[in-house]
Amino acid sequence: MRFKSLIQFFVLSSLVALPSQALANQNAVSDRPLTVVGFGDSLMSGFQLPVQDSFTAQLEKALRDKGINVTITNAGVAGETTADGVSRLDWSIPEGTDIVILEFGANDALRGIAPEISEKNLSDMIEKLKQRNVRVILAGMLAPPNMGNDFADKFNAIFPRLANKYDVPLYPFFLDGVATVKSLQLEDGEHPNTEGVAKMVEGFLPIMEETISQHTASK
Numbered sequence: 001m002r003f004k005s006l007i008q009f010f011v012l013s014s015l016v017a018l019p020s021q022a023l024a025n026q027n028a029v030s031d032r033p034l035t036v037v038g039f040g041d042s043l044m045s046g047f048q049l050p051v052q053d054s055f056t057a058q059l060e061k062a063l064r065d066k067g068i069n070v071t072i073t074n075a076g077v078a079g080e081t082t083a084d085g086v087s088r089l090d091w092s093i094p095e096g097t098d099i100v101i102l103e104f105g106a107n108d109a110l111r112g113i114a115p116e117i118s119e120k121n122l123s124d125m126i127e128k129l130k131q132r133n134v135r136v137i138l139a140g141m142l143a144p145p146n147m148g149n150d151f152a153d154k155f156n157a158i159f160p161r162l163a164n165k166y167d168v169p170l171y172p173f174f175l176d177g178v179a180t181v182k183s184l185q186l187e188d189g190e191h192p193n194t195e196g197v198a199k200m201v202e203g204f205l206p207i208m209e210e211t212i213s214q215h216t217a218s219k
Contacts, residue, residue, distance in 0.1 A: 033069045034098050034216075035070075035094075036071065036072040036098060036099045037075050037094075038055060039076070039102055040075075040080075040104050041081075041103065043055070043076070043103060043106060043192070044103045045076030045078050046197070050194075053197060055076075055200060059072055059208065062201050063212075073094075081104065081111065081113065081118075082113075082121035082122055085104045086125055093134065097134050098134065098135060099134065099136075099211060100129055100134050100137070101137045102126065102129070104118075104121075104122065105118055105140075105141040109147060112151070115151070116154075118155070119158045122158065123165075126138070126168065135211060135215050136166070137171065137208070138159060140170055140171060141175075142155075142156055142179075169210065176200075177200070177203055181196070184199055
Protein backbone atom coordinates (compact mmCIF):
# COMPACT_ATOMS: atom_id res chain seq x y z
CA MET A 1 0.00 0.00 0.00
CA ARG A 2 1.38 3.41 -0.96
CA PHE A 3 0.71 5.97 1.73
CA LYS A 4 4.08 7.78 1.65
CA SER A 5 2.64 10.98 0.23
CA LEU A 6 -0.68 10.82 2.04
CA ILE A 7 -1.72 14.18 3.42
CA GLN A 8 -2.05 13.94 7.18
CA PHE A 9 -5.67 13.70 8.19
CA PHE A 10 -7.49 15.97 10.59
CA VAL A 11 -7.73 14.85 14.18
CA LEU A 12 -10.72 12.88 15.38
CA SER A 13 -13.78 14.73 16.50
CA SER A 14 -13.84 14.67 20.26
CA LEU A 15 -15.40 11.70 22.00
CA VAL A 16 -16.67 11.63 25.55
CA ALA A 17 -15.93 8.27 27.17
CA LEU A 18 -16.82 6.96 30.57
CA PRO A 19 -13.89 6.70 32.99
CA SER A 20 -12.03 3.43 32.60
CA GLN A 21 -12.94 2.29 36.10
CA ALA A 22 -16.64 2.77 35.37
CA LEU A 23 -16.25 0.65 32.23
CA ALA A 24 -14.47 -2.02 34.19
CA ASN A 25 -17.21 -2.07 36.83
CA GLN A 26 -19.94 -2.35 34.18
CA ASN A 27 -18.08 -5.09 32.36
CA ALA A 28 -17.56 -7.03 35.59
CA VAL A 29 -21.31 -7.62 35.88
CA SER A 30 -20.84 -10.59 33.56
CA ASP A 31 -18.11 -13.21 33.83
CA ARG A 32 -18.11 -13.55 30.06
CA PRO A 33 -15.52 -11.35 28.34
CA LEU A 34 -16.80 -8.85 25.85
CA THR A 35 -16.05 -10.40 22.46
CA VAL A 36 -14.65 -8.18 19.72
CA VAL A 37 -13.44 -9.06 16.21
CA GLY A 38 -11.04 -6.94 14.20
CA PHE A 39 -12.18 -7.62 10.63
CA GLY A 40 -10.07 -6.23 7.82
CA ASP A 41 -6.91 -6.40 5.72
CA SER A 42 -3.15 -6.24 6.43
CA LEU A 43 -3.55 -3.14 8.59
CA MET A 44 -5.66 -5.24 10.94
CA SER A 45 -3.76 -8.52 10.61
CA GLY A 46 -0.41 -7.07 11.68
CA PHE A 47 1.57 -7.42 8.45
CA GLN A 48 5.13 -8.68 9.15
CA LEU A 49 4.72 -8.14 12.89
CA PRO A 50 4.82 -10.63 15.78
CA VAL A 51 1.32 -11.73 16.78
CA GLN A 52 1.52 -9.81 20.04
CA ASP A 53 2.28 -6.57 18.19
CA SER A 54 -0.76 -6.58 15.92
CA PHE A 55 -3.49 -3.96 16.30
CA THR A 56 -5.95 -6.39 17.86
CA ALA A 57 -3.40 -7.74 20.36
CA GLN A 58 -2.21 -4.28 21.42
CA LEU A 59 -5.77 -2.97 21.68
CA GLU A 60 -6.85 -5.94 23.81
CA LYS A 61 -3.90 -5.40 26.15
CA ALA A 62 -4.60 -1.67 26.43
CA LEU A 63 -8.22 -2.35 27.38
CA ARG A 64 -7.34 -5.14 29.82
CA ASP A 65 -4.78 -2.86 31.46
CA LYS A 66 -7.73 -0.56 32.16
CA GLY A 67 -9.57 -3.42 33.82
CA ILE A 68 -11.96 -4.11 30.94
CA ASN A 69 -12.72 -7.79 30.44
CA VAL A 70 -12.43 -8.15 26.66
CA THR A 71 -11.21 -10.64 24.09
CA ILE A 72 -10.31 -9.33 20.63
CA THR A 73 -9.95 -11.80 17.77
CA ASN A 74 -7.80 -10.95 14.76
CA ALA A 75 -9.73 -11.61 11.54
CA GLY A 76 -7.51 -9.53 9.28
CA VAL A 77 -6.15 -10.94 6.01
CA ALA A 78 -3.44 -9.16 4.04
CA GLY A 79 -4.33 -7.99 0.54
CA GLU A 80 -8.08 -8.26 0.89
CA THR A 81 -10.60 -5.88 -0.63
CA THR A 82 -14.14 -5.05 0.48
CA ALA A 83 -15.39 -7.78 -1.87
CA ASP A 84 -13.28 -10.34 -0.01
CA GLY A 85 -14.74 -9.08 3.25
CA VAL A 86 -18.29 -9.65 2.02
CA SER A 87 -17.46 -13.17 0.87
CA ARG A 88 -16.03 -14.33 4.21
CA LEU A 89 -17.95 -12.29 6.74
CA ASP A 90 -20.38 -15.04 7.73
CA TRP A 91 -17.67 -17.48 8.79
CA SER A 92 -15.16 -14.90 10.05
CA ILE A 93 -17.49 -13.39 12.65
CA PRO A 94 -18.53 -16.07 15.19
CA GLU A 95 -21.95 -16.17 16.78
CA GLY A 96 -21.96 -14.26 20.05
CA THR A 97 -19.63 -11.52 18.83
CA ASP A 98 -20.47 -8.23 20.55
CA ILE A 99 -18.50 -5.69 18.50
CA VAL A 100 -16.78 -5.71 15.10
CA ILE A 101 -14.10 -3.22 14.09
CA LEU A 102 -14.72 -3.08 10.33
CA GLU A 103 -11.56 -2.05 8.46
CA PHE A 104 -11.54 -2.44 4.69
CA GLY A 105 -10.95 -0.13 1.74
CA ALA A 106 -7.23 0.53 1.45
CA ASN A 107 -6.69 -2.15 -1.19
CA ASP A 108 -9.81 -1.05 -3.07
CA ALA A 109 -8.32 2.43 -3.37
CA LEU A 110 -4.90 1.15 -4.41
CA ARG A 111 -6.46 -1.00 -7.13
CA GLY A 112 -8.67 1.81 -8.37
CA ILE A 113 -11.87 -0.08 -7.71
CA ALA A 114 -14.88 2.13 -8.35
CA PRO A 115 -15.84 3.81 -5.05
CA GLU A 116 -19.48 2.90 -5.69
CA ILE A 117 -18.53 -0.78 -5.54
CA SER A 118 -16.51 -0.34 -2.34
CA GLU A 119 -19.38 1.51 -0.72
CA LYS A 120 -21.88 -1.18 -1.70
CA ASN A 121 -19.64 -3.90 -0.24
CA LEU A 122 -19.12 -2.02 3.02
CA SER A 123 -22.84 -1.34 3.20
CA ASP A 124 -23.59 -5.05 2.75
CA MET A 125 -21.22 -5.95 5.58
CA ILE A 126 -22.67 -3.38 7.97
CA GLU A 127 -26.21 -4.53 7.22
CA LYS A 128 -25.32 -8.19 7.78
CA LEU A 129 -23.72 -7.39 11.12
CA LYS A 130 -26.63 -5.23 12.22
CA GLN A 131 -29.03 -8.03 11.35
CA ARG A 132 -27.04 -10.18 13.78
CA ASN A 133 -27.21 -7.45 16.45
CA VAL A 134 -23.45 -6.93 16.32
CA ARG A 135 -22.22 -3.42 17.03
CA VAL A 136 -19.96 -1.99 14.35
CA ILE A 137 -17.12 0.52 14.57
CA LEU A 138 -16.24 1.69 11.07
CA ALA A 139 -12.53 2.33 10.52
CA GLY A 140 -12.18 4.88 7.75
CA MET A 141 -9.53 5.09 5.04
CA LEU A 142 -8.28 7.77 2.65
CA ALA A 143 -7.35 7.35 -0.99
CA PRO A 144 -3.66 7.90 -1.86
CA PRO A 145 -3.12 11.28 -3.56
CA ASN A 146 -1.75 9.64 -6.72
CA MET A 147 -5.25 8.33 -7.46
CA GLY A 148 -6.34 11.86 -8.37
CA ASN A 149 -8.70 14.36 -6.78
CA ASP A 150 -11.88 13.05 -8.40
CA PHE A 151 -11.31 9.49 -7.19
CA ALA A 152 -10.21 10.69 -3.74
CA ASP A 153 -13.27 12.91 -3.30
CA LYS A 154 -15.59 10.00 -4.09
CA PHE A 155 -13.68 7.41 -2.08
CA ASN A 156 -13.09 9.53 1.02
CA ALA A 157 -16.78 10.37 1.27
CA ILE A 158 -17.76 6.70 1.59
CA PHE A 159 -16.99 6.27 5.27
CA PRO A 160 -18.70 9.32 6.81
CA ARG A 161 -21.73 8.70 4.58
CA LEU A 162 -22.05 5.08 5.73
CA ALA A 163 -21.51 6.02 9.37
CA ASN A 164 -24.32 8.55 9.11
CA LYS A 165 -26.61 6.20 7.18
CA TYR A 166 -26.27 3.31 9.63
CA ASP A 167 -25.65 5.34 12.78
CA VAL A 168 -22.37 3.61 13.57
CA PRO A 169 -19.30 5.21 15.17
CA LEU A 170 -16.60 6.23 12.71
CA TYR A 171 -12.86 6.45 13.28
CA PRO A 172 -12.14 8.71 10.29
CA PHE A 173 -8.67 7.46 9.31
CA PHE A 174 -7.27 4.19 10.62
CA LEU A 175 -3.65 5.28 9.93
CA ASP A 176 -4.05 8.70 11.51
CA GLY A 177 -0.71 9.90 12.88
CA VAL A 178 1.19 7.05 11.22
CA ALA A 179 0.75 7.28 7.44
CA THR A 180 3.35 10.00 6.89
CA VAL A 181 5.77 9.17 9.72
CA LYS A 182 8.70 7.00 8.61
CA SER A 183 9.72 6.11 12.15
CA LEU A 184 6.32 4.50 12.68
CA GLN A 185 6.38 2.46 9.47
CA LEU A 186 8.00 -0.73 8.24
CA GLU A 187 10.73 -0.45 5.62
CA ASP A 188 8.09 -0.74 2.89
CA GLY A 189 6.81 2.69 3.89
CA GLU A 190 3.29 1.30 3.73
CA HIS A 191 2.49 -0.60 6.91
CA PRO A 192 2.88 0.40 10.56
CA ASN A 193 5.65 -1.06 12.68
CA THR A 194 5.12 -2.03 16.32
CA GLU A 195 5.41 1.59 17.47
CA GLY A 196 3.10 2.67 14.67
CA VAL A 197 0.45 0.20 15.78
CA ALA A 198 0.80 1.49 19.34
CA LYS A 199 0.10 4.98 18.01
CA MET A 200 -2.97 3.70 16.19
CA VAL A 201 -4.23 1.99 19.34
CA GLU A 202 -3.70 5.16 21.35
CA GLY A 203 -5.87 7.10 18.93
CA PHE A 204 -8.50 4.37 18.70
CA LEU A 205 -8.98 3.81 22.43
CA PRO A 206 -11.54 6.60 23.06
CA ILE A 207 -13.97 5.39 20.40
CA MET A 208 -13.47 1.80 21.57
CA GLU A 209 -14.19 2.67 25.19
CA GLU A 210 -17.23 4.73 24.23
CA THR A 211 -18.64 1.87 22.16
CA ILE A 212 -18.03 -0.62 24.97
CA SER A 213 -19.80 1.63 27.44
CA GLN A 214 -22.79 2.00 25.14
CA HIS A 215 -22.93 -1.74 24.54
CA THR A 216 -22.71 -2.53 28.25
CA ALA A 217 -25.34 0.06 29.15
CA SER A 218 -27.79 -1.47 26.65
CA LYS A 219 -27.62 -4.89 28.27
